[in-house]
Amino acid sequence: MTISREDIEKVAVLARIRLDEEQIPALENDLGNILSLVDQLSAADTDNVEPLAHPLDAVQRLRADKVTETNQREAFQAIAPATESGLYLVPRVIE
Amino acid sequence: MHNKSVAELSRELESGKISSVELTREFLDRIKAEDRQYNSFITVTEDQALADAKTADEQRAAGKASVWTGVPFAHKDIFCTNGIATTCGSKMLANFVPPYDATVTANFRAAGAVCLGKTNMDEFAMGSSNESSFFGAVTNPWGLGNGEKRVPGGSSGGSAAAIAARLVPAATATDTGGSIRQPAALCGVTGLKPTYGRVSRYGMIAFASSLDQGGTMARTAEDNALMLNVMAGFDPKDSTCVDRAVPDYTATLDEPLKGLRIGLPKEYFSDQLSPAMEQQIRNAVKEYEKLGATVKEVSLPNAKLAIAAYYVIAPAEASANLSRFDGVRYGYRCDNPKDLNDLYTRTRAEGFGGEVKRRILVGTYALSAGYFDAYYLKAQKVRRLIQQDFVNAFKEVDVLMSPVTPSPAFVQGEKTSDPVTMYLEDVFTIAVNLAGVPAMSVPAGFVDGLPVGLQIIGNYFEEARLLNAAHQYQQVTDWHQKLPQ
Numbered sequence: 354m355t356i357s358r359e360d361i362e363k364v365a366v367l368a369r370i371r372l373d374e375e376q377i378p379a380l381e382n383d384l385g386n387i388l389s390l391v392d393q394l395s396a397a398d399t400d401n402v403e404p405l406a407h408p409l410d411a412v413q414r415l416r417a418d419k420v421t422e423t424n425q426r427e428a429f430q431a432i433a434p435a436t437e438s439g440l441y442l443v444p445r446v447i448e
Numbered sequence: 449m450h451n452k453s454v455a456e457l458s459r460e461l462e463s464g465k466i467s468s469v470e471l472t473r474e475f476l477d478r479i480k481a482e483d484r485q486y487n488s489f490i491t492v493t494e495d496q497a498l499a500d501a502k503t504a505d506e507q508r509a510a511g512k513a514s515v516w517t518g519v520p521f522a523h524k525d526i527f528c529t530n531g532i533a534t535t536c537g538s539k540m541l542a543n544f545v546p547p548y549d550a551t552v553t554a555n556f557r558a559a560g561a562v563c564l565g566k567t568n569m570d571e572f573a574m575g576s577s578n579e580s581s582f583f584g585a586v587t588n589p590w591g592l593g594n595g596e597k598r599v600p601g602g603s604s605g606g607s608a609a610a611i612a613a614r615l616v617p618a619a620t621a622t623d624t625g626g627s628i629r630q631p632a633a634l635c636g637v638t639g640l641k642p643t644y645g646r647v648s649r650y651g652m653i654a655f656a657s658s659l660d661q662g663g664t665m666a667r668t669a670e671d672n673a674l675m676l677n678v679m680a681g682f683d684p685k686d687s688t689c690v691d692r693a694v695p696d697y698t699a700t701l702d703e704p705l706k707g708l709r710i711g712l713p714k715e716y717f718s719d720q721l722s723p724a725m726e727q728q729i730r731n732a733v734k735e736y737e738k739l740g741a742t743v744k745e746v747s748l749p750n751a752k753l754a755i756a757a758y759y760v761i762a763p764a765e766a767s768a769n770l771s772r773f774d775g776v777r778y779g780y781r782c783d784n785p786k787d788l789n790d791l792y793t794r795t796r797a798e799g800f801g802g803e804v805k806r807r808i809l810v811g812t813y814a815l816s817a818g819y820f821d822a823y824y825l826k827a828q829k830v831r832r833l834i835q836q837d838f839v840n841a842f843k844e845v846d847v848l849m850s851p852v853t854p855s856p857a858f859v860q861g862e863k864t865s866d867p868v869t870m871y872l873e874d875v876f877t878i879a880v881n882l883a884g885v886p887a888m889s890v891p892a893g894f895v896d897g898l899p900v901g902l903q904i905i906g907n908y909f910e911e912a913r914l915l916n917a918a919h920q921y922q923q924v925t926d927w928h929q930k931l932p933q
Contacts, residue, residue, distance in 0.1 A: 360813065368767060368812040369774070370805055371793035380809070386868045387810050391823065393756040397830050404828030405835055406658060408644045408884020409908065413687055428547035434781035441776050444787050 355385045449474055450614045451931075454519055454671040457617060461508060461518050468508070468518025472501035472562050475520045479564065479615045485592065488600075488610040490525045490583045491533050492565040500562045507560060515674055517560030522619040524607050525566035526573060527553050527662070528651040536653045537571040537581040537603075540773050540780045540799035550651025551683045552620060552662050559678045567619055568606030571801045572770065573627055573655045576873040578605030579864055580803045588635055588857050589613040590898050593933030598857040598898070601631030601873075607665050608635035612932055618666035618675055622652060624659045625758055626852075626877030629889035632665055633852035633901020636891045638918060638928055639665040640672045643909050644884035645690035647676075648683035656765035657688070659758075659881045667928055669890065669918035673697035676911060692909065700912045701919040706740030708917065711845030715751045716876050716903075720854045728893035728900040729851045732921070736849070739920055746845060748837040753830050754879035755871060760814050760827035761882070766804075767811030773799060806867060835883040838905075847917060848905040850876055852889045856898035876903060886911050890918045891927035899927070 361380050365372045372380070426439060435442035449457065449471060460466050476494055483489055497520070504518030528534050528546035530553070535541045549557065556563065570580040577599035578586040586605040589612045591598040600609040604621035608631035611619055621628040623641035632639030640663050647662040654660060664675035677698065682691040710733065717726060733743055775781035775795030782798050785791035800808070814823035841848060854875060863870045880887045885908055892902035902921075906914045922928050 356813070361809065364809050364813045364816065367816060368808050369771075369789070369792040369796055370800070370808065371797040380806070383806055383867050384810060384813070386866065387759060387806070387871075388813075390868050390871065391756050391759050391814075391827075393753060394760070394826050394830055395822075397750070397753055397826075397833065399826060399829035399833070402829040402832050404825055405832035406828060407688065408658075408835060408882075409690065411645070411688065411690070414684075416684070425547065429777070432545060432547065432778045434775060434778075443776055444785050444791055446788055 453668045454617045457519050458515050468501040468504040472497050472520050486587050486609045487584050488606040489565045490568050497564050504560050520562045520564050522564050522567050522616045524621050526653045529553050537569040539582045544779050551648035555678050570603035572804050573603040574803050575602040578602040589932035597860045601634035603627040605631045611637045621665045622662050624655050625881050626874040628663045629852050629877050632889040634857040636899030640888045643886045647679045648686040648689050650685035654769040656762040669915050673915045700916050705920050708741040709845040710741050710743045711746035711848045713748045714745050715748050716850035722855050724895040732892040732902045746841045750833040750837050751879045757827040757830040758878045760823045763807040763811030764814045764824050767808045831882045834879050838883040842907040850903045852901035852903045856895050888914045
């Protein structure tokens with residue numbers, strides 16, 4: 354199993370991870386090896402097998418729609434890289 | 449005092465032979481003097497620990513003590529601790545001071561235990577050697593006497609090394625594919641990964657949410673039981689936590705093992721296992737026969753697919769979980785981002801290490817349009833086949849026994865060049881996580897002076913049976929008491 358340079362660049366965009374040119378050959382090799390390992394799955398007969406998402410097949414619990422948490426904005430924003438007037442700051446999005 | 453178990457230390461405190469402040473000071477001094485050679489701690493919380501110890505002594509004097517009141521321990525640096533740095537072994541969270549406690553953290557606090565600090569780990573719990581930590585590799589106390597720097601295993605390598613070096617009597621840990629059992633085995637300590645959903649994941653930094661499970665590590669099975677008594681239980685803050693009564697895990701430790709039915713999965717005694725390791729495991733099984741257990745061979749026919757299924761499911765879930773690290777709300781942020789995309793892509797490129805990035809990329813690939821069915825859905829179907837193997841095996845036997853690892857602790861750097869070689873380290877542990885059943889690692893001998901771990905796997909919610917089996921073995925063997933030179 355191989356993975357192309359184009360696939361790696363596309364996946365890096367999706368994952369929002371910047372890659373430098375010199376990192377790509379090693380990634381082609383490493384990700385190719387991992388995908389070869391994973392390829393063993395294709396030999397398994399899984400016709401009529403239900404996918405398993407939770408080992409005990411549990412489903413999400415529901416709860417009453419009422420407020421149970423207190424507002425902790427100050428505590429949360431105290432550890433943010435940049436805030437102003439109770440807002441999180443990011444680079445300008447709209448020119 | 450530092451060679452005593454949690455149970456023994458608790459009795460010493462109760463008898464008044466030593467105070468928690470004295471005990472805490474002794475362990476802090478040991479960390480200060482010795483941890484330079486192991487690097488098992490990322491953060492040591494000396495002032496907080498001494499203050500908590502003083503409070504514990506006052507509680508005990510007032511007759512309000514529990515077993516844990518004043519007993520020192522440590523948390524793996526994946527559990528959020530209010531006001532204390534929680535890094536998950538990553539540059540991304542090197543500056544992260546959580547404004548809240550994980551449920552596990554809060555439980556130990558309520559029990560009066562004294563946390564000495566946060567133990568080192570593979571970055572975001574991704575690794576089997578503790579070499580992917582941003583805060584440097586951890587060195588196994590075993591082998592150092594011969595001048596060899598060996599890995600402690602991972603990802604809970606800091607917890608395992610700290611216990612083996614007698615820097616703490618117990619530490620929390622987590623296990624997604626073997627991250628409690630493998631380091632426990634390589635460091636000669638006792639560890640337990642509970643049933644998925646038994647221990648709350650709230651405030652435990654997520655790696656692969658359908659596999660992650662918090663658990664225990666200490667020298668003895670009895671201490672693991674004392675830890676699980678504090679950790680297990682329903683938590684409405686974790687939507688996958690199971691609402692089910694928690695037994696007193698110490699109550700059944702002394703039950704005899706007569707009639708215990710042990711299954712040996714033939715797939716776990718394959719040619720991947722070194723003959724010397726196999727001998728130690730077979731010897732351990734013989735001890736169980738002397739204790740009245742019966743032994744038969746069983747089969748987990750799909751276990752061979754476990755690593756392949758895991759390396760789709762775990763990276764896929766990791767890619768989703770780790771998308772939250774974007775440089776906006778907390779954690780690392782790159783300098784001078786020129787636009788929003790630059791902020792995201794550079795923060796993540798600079799904040800994550802190599803193994804974490806590889807797994808995010810593999811996971812993103814497996815979940816991307818056109819590949820989802822072939823990878824993620826296929827892996828989840830194989831996961832059910834693997835689970836069914838365990839369900840079928842437990843119709844015939846009470847516990848399964850196997851080695852934890854194919855070989856003992858390897859030398860640092862030996863497996864870092866090829867990720868897949870490192871992944872194969874977890875060949876005997878990963879299927880357990882996919883099935884969600886509980887399993888332990890128990891010290892069961894030595895090969896070339898390095899510890900060997902016996903894996904004991906149980907049916908869902910049978911932690912008490914595992915702890916009982918491990919405790920009885922530890923009454924007739926002393927592998928768990930051996931000290932690294």
